[in-house]
Amino acid sequence: MAKTTGLGSSTLDSEPRLRDSHPVINKAFILGAGLGTRLRPLTEVCPKPLVPIWHEPMANHALRHCQNAGIDHFAINTHHLPEKWHETYPEDSFNGSSLQFFHEPTLLDTGGGLRNITHFIGSDPILVYNGDILTDIDIRRLIRQHEQSNNLATLALRSSGDNCNVNISGEQVTDMRNLLATTPGTHQFTGIYCINPGILDLIPEGEVVSIVPAFIELIQRQQLGAVVLDEGDWCDIGTPEAYRAVHQKLRNTHPDPIHPEAIIHPDATIDSCIIGPGAKIGAHARLQNCIVWPGVHVPSERSASDSILCH
Incomplete structure (x- = not known):
């Protein structure tokens, strides 16, 4: 598990959010449809992103983190126990931001889920955020770097972690999961990234497919960017042990x-x-x-x- 000490106020408090005066991206896609099998039995009673972290759903922390970067419109995909999402957000909103839910009767995976929200994306770039992580990394920096590049996608990475399977050269990704047979990975993917709508052309419509093949195609086109965000904390709430551990860490900083x-x-x-x-x-x-x-x-x-x- 990545370090968790001192997770910051951008994700875990209830203070009024601070907005970028000129947000580049104002839409985000929260991935909420996974089964959360590693976190069972906790996920037998609610979807993984709705598991409470320090008195409130984990998804609240992700939503607030995005709001602090100027994002106001959210898409969330659902599958397991979809009614729990509507019980949690009965007005389809959070802290003044709109939430649009996209139910997947059949899980479409990370690529298919993204293709399924084409109408929500429209012609806008968006931020994609895995719903099972707790972090306060600087996503504003990710957004700025994506805007300033010619990439169709830009990944937020860490230079250490338990699953370092991404290779980079400068600010470009050169391989991931060793699928292009370069060298063993050097960086960990955080599960947060920016995309331009052009990436949707690389994802077949109506199919169950990972986002990784699209990423590999972008690597070969030199259009998959990288930004290393080692400052701040990042934790994958993947198991009951990780869930307990992050709460023990939060005791040090939260009343x-x-x-x-x-x-x-x-x-x-x-x-x-x-x-x-x-x-x-x-x-x-x-x-x-x-x-x-x-x-x-x-x-x-x-x-x-x-x-x-x-x-």
Whole structure:
């Protein structure tokens, strides 16, 4: 897991967002349709991007991060438990920005999902943002570099990580996943990138297809850019262990591990827990080092330690 200490206010607080005065990109596509199999059993009750991080859905942090870079219009693809998205955002909006949902009865993968929102993209460049990451990297720098280039896509990369499978030369990607048989990768892809609508011509319509073949075609055309964003933090919330680890890190920088709207019986024993809004802890319950999701009812006499209580 990449470092997570001190994840910044751009993603995790509720302060008023700061806007670029002249945003280059004002649309983003949040990838929300994955099954989240590695994060089971947490994803049996909600889609992976809606798993709560420090009292609110992980997707909120991504949306706020994008808003801070001047983005106001969002597309989100759905598949697993799509009704949970509408329960979370019943007005199809977040903090004043519009949300447009694109349901995929059959998962279309990263390329097919992008092709499926062609009408949303129109003639505009957009930011694409994986819905299962928590980060405060400088996406404004990514957007600026993309605008100043002639690339059809620009990837945000890290120079270290657990999955370094991207090669670069200067500000261009030269290979990924060793598909062009160059050398082992040197950089990790963050799951965040900018595209121009011309990339859609490289993605077949109505097919289940990854975005990677389109990226390989752009590499061969020298039209796949790269920007290395090592400042700030980045974490893939891929497993229950990673989920617990990021919460332990957030304890160092974020107040109120017990949300003020949690209801805790005075006879309950709580030690080093993170408890979400609307959670109810019954009499004589004993919890140690637990994460209790918003709205969860922990019955009287229940004992748990080192657990994630999600239903």
